[in-house]
Amino acid sequence: MTTKKATLKDVAKRAGVHVSTASRALDPRTRHRISADVAAKIAKAAQQLGYRHNQMAASLRTKKTNAIGIVIPDITNMLFPPIIRGVDDRIAPHGYISIIGHTEGDAEREKRVIETLQVRGIDGLIVASARLDDEAITSAMKDDVFIVTVNRRVKDEGVSSVVSDERSGVGAVLAHLVSLGHRHIGYASGPAWSSTGEARLSAYRYWAGTHGIVHSESLIARATEYREAEGARCVDVLLASNPKLTAIVCANDLLAIGALAALKKRGISCPGDISVTGFNDIPFVDRITPSLTTVRIEHYQCGSAAAGILLEDLQAGPVRREPRHIVLPVSLVVRESTGPAPKPPRRKGSR
Amino acid sequence: MTTKKATLKDVAKRAGVHVSTASRALDPRTRHRISADVAAKIAKAAQQLGYRHNQMAASLRTKKTNAIGIVIPDITNMLFPPIIRGVDDRIAPHGYISIIGHTEGDAEREKRVIETLQVRGIDGLIVASARLDDEAITSAMKDDVFIVTVNRRVKDEGVSSVVSDERSGVGAVLAHLVSLGHRHIGYASGPAWSSTGEARLSAYRYWAGTHGIVHSESLIARATEYREAEGARCVDVLLASNPKLTAIVCANDLLAIGALAALKKRGISCPGDISVTGFNDIPFVDRITPSLTTVRIEHYQCGSAAAGILLEDLQAGPVRREPRHIVLPVSLVVRESTGPAPKPPRRKGSR
DNA sequence: GGGCGAACGGCAAACGTTTGCCCGAAATCG
DNA sequence: CGATTTCGGGCAAACGTTTGCCGTTCGCCC
Numbered sequence: 001m002t003t004k005k006a007t008l009k010d011v012a013k014r015a016g017v018h019v020s021t022a023s024r025a026l027d028p029r030t031r032h033r034i035s036a037d038v039a040a041k042i043a044k045a046a047q048q049l050g051y052r053h054n055q056m057a058a059s060l061r062t063k064k065t066n067a068i069g070i071v072i073p074d075i076t077n078m079l080f081p082p083i084i085r086g087v088d089d090r091i092a093p094h095g096y097i098s099i100i101g102h103t104e105g106d107a108e109r110e111k112r113v114i115e116t117l118q119v120r121g122i123d124g125l126i127v128a129s130a131r132l133d134d135e136a137i138t139s140a141m142k143d144d145v146f147i148v149t150v151n152r153r154v155k156d157e158g159v160s161s162v163v164s165d166e167r168s169g170v171g172a173v174l175a176h177l178v179s180l181g182h183r184h185i186g187y188a189s190g191p192a193w194s195s196t197g198e199a200r201l202s203a204y205r206y207w208a209g210t211h212g213i214v215h216s217e218s219l220i221a222r223a224t225e226y227r228e229a230e231g232a233r234c235v236d237v238l239l240a241s242n243p244k245l246t247a248i249v250c251a252n253d254l255l256a257i258g259a260l261a262a263l264k265k266r267g268i269s270c271p272g273d274i275s276v277t278g279f280n281d282i283p284f285v286d287r288i289t290p291s292l293t294t295v296r297i298e299h300y301q302c303g304s305a306a307a308g309i310l311l312e313d314l315q316a317g318p319v320r321r322e323p324r325h326i327v328l329p330v331s332l333v334v335r336e337s338t339g340p341a342p343k344p345p346r347r348k349g350s351r
Numbered sequence: 352m353t354t355k356k357a358t359l360k361d362v363a364k365r366a367g368v369h370v371s372t373a374s375r376a377l378d379p380r381t382r383h384r385i386s387a388d389v390a391a392k393i394a395k396a397a398q399q400l401g402y403r404h405n406q407m408a409a410s411l412r413t414k415k416t417n418a419i420g421i422v423i424p425d426i427t428n429m430l431f432p433p434i435i436r437g438v439d440d441r442i443a444p445h446g447y448i449s450i451i452g453h454t455e456g457d458a459e460r461e462k463r464v465i466e467t468l469q470v471r472g473i474d475g476l477i478v479a480s481a482r483l484d485d486e487a488i489t490s491a492m493k494d495d496v497f498i499v500t501v502n503r504r505v506k507d508e509g510v511s512s513v514v515s516d517e518r519s520g521v522g523a524v525l526a527h528l529v530s531l532g533h534r535h536i537g538y539a540s541g542p543a544w545s546s547t548g549e550a551r552l553s554a555y556r557y558w559a560g561t562h563g564i565v566h567s568e569s570l571i572a573r574a575t576e577y578r579e580a581e582g583a584r585c586v587d588v589l590l591a592s593n594p595k596l597t598a599i600v601c602a603n604d605l606l607a608i609g610a611l612a613a614l615k616k617r618g619i620s621c622p623g624d625i626s627v628t629g630f631n632d633i634p635f636v637d638r639i640t641p642s643l644t645t646v647r648i649e650h651y652q653c654g655s656a657a658a659g660i661l662l663e664d665l666q667a668g669p670v671r672r673e674p675r676h677i678v679l680p681v682s683l684v685v686r687e688s689t690g691p692a693p694k695p696p697r698r699k700g701s702r
Numbered sequence: 703g704g705g706c707g708a709a710c711g712g713c714a715a716a717c718g719t720t721t722g723c724c725c726g727a728a729a730t731c732g
Numbered sequence: 733c734g735a736t737t738t739c740g741g742g743c744a745a746a747c748g749t750t751t752g753c754c755g756t757t758c759g760c761c762c
Binding site: 084097 | 448
């Protein structure tokens, strides 16, 4: 027979004090209100009884769960685990834990997930699956949940965010390709509902105008999802209308991987015929063949920074603080998937 | 001013019924005790007030949190995300959520993590970081926590587990290599404190005796951790004492990746000179060069099955059920890292 | 028409903490 | 030495549910 869990009351009784005294003695923040000797006595009693704090009862009373929710599309997408670690490592020292919810990139599911998390009682929310227009987030904000988006952001500037410097990332990629002689550079854009999709596309347009790159709407293909299959599809449409294409910039690594596969299937060599770049530098893209030239974002730091913002919010208490927006630096990492632009086949160069 | 959250009491008041009635009307399992019309009235009131069930208060009363803990070494190790998904997808329909704890493979941390989880209040525990001798698990069992280990198991048969069929996995690998002409096959073993390390090693010994494979203790190197660096080290020690080596079987993919790198650094070709195999088939080992021949385990099913056991336990209530042990089938997946054994350099073959 | 269940729903006691308030004693001060 | 503060700790009221236990009220049967 397992002795039913010891409660604070049991501890108090054994120590010969009132339960409230026991409570105070066991909480570091209030221990100073109790004399050292009686505190010691209580500690000993707790120890002997194998007392274990009941976080749920405490939460009910204080309305603080010391838990935060992390909402991501899918944990098997390797972009997210490092972010989660960043968050967890940051919040753990403060006594928080995280609860993960999966959206599968579905807005409807996101809403359900956030709802579940709220029922569960969370003190804050970190959302990595945010859409530019995210109803679930808007509605959660109404419930006074602290939210910060990570990796992506929402249109509403009132929601704190941590993102990477998309513009310079794309700029670095383009500069790199131009320096290799590429002029006809296609772009496989991410989905329009995602801030990364939108930001990186607009960055492409911005830089394309400044580098003497051939500029045409037909050089842009739009993926509807960040999925390998979409990357392959983008290659098909780009190739169809751009015979002179020598490079394809993809809005993220998954698209790039799909693109690589599509190229291979068509017998087009990379980087021999066409160079390909990605974005994010997810784990293992340095191991594939050809290893992927991409823009490294600091996944772990993203998570950590987002958690930092949330922690500040939480400590500030109910007063709603100014939203903050952090933009983390990125770096170009050149690997095998980019190389010099091939000379035009038979005829003289087009310049 | 945000209207304070509506409570059950508010709902009851608005519907003109007693709070207990409201409680019953809102719970599908007890709704039948309430007449349809009053139930409808309550539902409407709840709806209008934006009532949201307070899981914490309920948990306090019922001592059920509907949450389970998942303990893993590190979420950025790609072996685990699919397992987690398997668990989550399985438990979600039953109203459960999961909370993840990271151990970094450290026994001490594992204990702390499980302790935290218990304070948090969890109904059960799925542990993927189990050691053969796992004090943290033993002690948690004492607290009557339902536990099932996944991927690994503990020595104590009283703890339910879900593992893969290590023995046939290793057997398949060996048969494959033998059929390619390999006879001098080294083995990079996993750590001895892990059930996979131990089971796969003993499987290697078992099969080595049956296939006419050269058998010697010097053909076995022991990794102390499942890490790439250890894989590389194993290659060093194996090569040092086995000049005729033509294949290296690694106890898991991470070791194999490390082995591949070490071989490459030494200018030894794989599979030309030496074939390499892994175990687990983690994501992306099909994308590296050379792509890895390995044993596929069903990560997702592992998680799902473990969750299934746990769910049964939970539904059975406090009666402790017989522990169950599930062994999932594996399959050999042949890729580029294995090839025919090279002929001995100059002299005639050794047979 | 009396008796018997079943159906419906109210009552109140938990569940284990935290915390504002209060009180007595000791300490400090003028 | 009286008045005032400080200190240590007890009291009890929450926090929002769930649930065993009872009363009513009906419908039904003989």
